[in-house]
Amino acid sequence: MLLRLTRPNEQPTASAPARSLLRRVWRHKSGRIGLILSILLVLLAAIGYVWTPYDPDLPNFALAMKPPSGTHLLGTDEMGRDVFSRIFNAAHRSIGAAFLVLACSFLIGLFVGILSGLMGGLVDTLMMRLVDIVMALPSLVLAFAILGILGPGFKNLLVALILSDWAWYARLARSLAIGSGTRPDILTAKMSGISFSRIVLTHLLPGIATKLGVMATLAFGSMIGAISGLSFLGLGVQPPHAEWGAMLSQSRLYFDIAPWLLLSPAIAILLSVLSANLIGHALRDVTEVKKQ
Template identity: 40%
Template sequence: MKIIKQTYQMNSQSLLFILVFAYFLAIVIAPLFTPHDPLQINMNERLLKPSEEHLFGTDHLGRDLFSRILTGGQVTVGTGLLVLIIVLLVGVPLGMVSGFIGGRFDRYFMRIIDSFMAFPDFIIAIVLSGILGPSMLNLIFAIVVAKWGSYARLVRSTVLSEKEKDYVLMAVVNGLSAFQIIRKHLLPHVMGNVLVLATLDFGKIILMIASLSYIGLGAQPPTPEWGAMLNESTPYVQSSPHLMIIPGIAIMCTVLISNLVGDVLRDRFDVKG
């Protein structure tokens, strides 16, 4: 019975990862096959219902909603991946260096992290985006500033617990440099936790991007970003509710997939959350 259960779990995980791969592959290549120009305005076809010619209908400017959803996936999801990569490149090395060196540097570094984590991520992102002005570049910078501290803190705590173990002490005795110890011994131990956190956090980053664009601090018209599309559709929610429902479903599916993958990875790496 236990073997059957394990086989079922492995098959379910494999199917999930295949679906995730297919989903992100579709986001990458689908805009190449859009039936219409996502930026083309046609006031004679504004607010059309879903039909064979316009699968998801058209928006208030007559633009094909299906084409804009496909193109918007690259903007929203692509921006989310870029933010996550930058956060990892900033947070993971700083956390490892702080945990390994310790001492005064670690104490000062932790005070900096505590100052960033004293406020909710979304509040920091809104404040920075509002100060810097509405643009995707400023949005990326704001979210990176809001998010890097949690990764640095996670990595630091893992390094602090691992560097006192015998295998690290033996590496020091054998004359390995700090860089070699971090790369060969400490980095493999932190990557599992970091990967789980990043996967679960990706959905939150997507929500932050869409939310900031919705309130006008992210993507600007006519960029087909999912959050911005929700903002543009607000005045037509009663007459054409599909204009808000479809981008909302796209955001929800992306966040759901991120959380499902995060749960699977958390079970695989046995991360206690």
């Protein structure tokens, strides 16, 4: 059996595994629904970042507690602010924050895991002891501890979630990096005289990044729930700025007289988590088929 050597002008792209996986997810029924729903939510977040029908933070007490109408599609809150505008404006903080936390955790874990797995020795031992310490505590408990030190606030919330979440990706990246030494494509690349740095960038990194990306996608719904839950407790976005979890917290006292205040952010969170879970279900199915 002949091994196909990589020609000098052939550059395996890091995005190729991701594109192939995305196509398989799109062909999956629940994956297609999840992708369409997630695209709509991302568009909602992008539009809400630059434009809203009304100022989402400007109170108008003369319009307080108005029910949904043609003027205010989702009604107004206890301060007369348009709920539809606040839902729009809050989307980039809830969805965008989840993307940011997962992206930073992914990159930190990818770097630490690959570096630890390839270097071995004392570097591997020290890095993995740090990972063990972080993983010894539940993520939310560690996030609470970090917020207790840094204090409440949206930026501090993001920092706390990143610091409590990166270790899982580092552990997986290290395992994949250690197990990659006997892969046929990497052995072939070594035999053909390709430099170590190029082997890492074109052979090792794309596969590990794709697997960690799947893991991050599966965790997206949980991350939105964590951000909303901590904001609900007053540890995230501070008034008057809008965030779905904070809106739930502010509206729970008015549910009897103004249920639209609670239902609107709750449905937004539900749809976000649902889209992530549908994509995660599709990813699980297509990766299981791939293994067979």
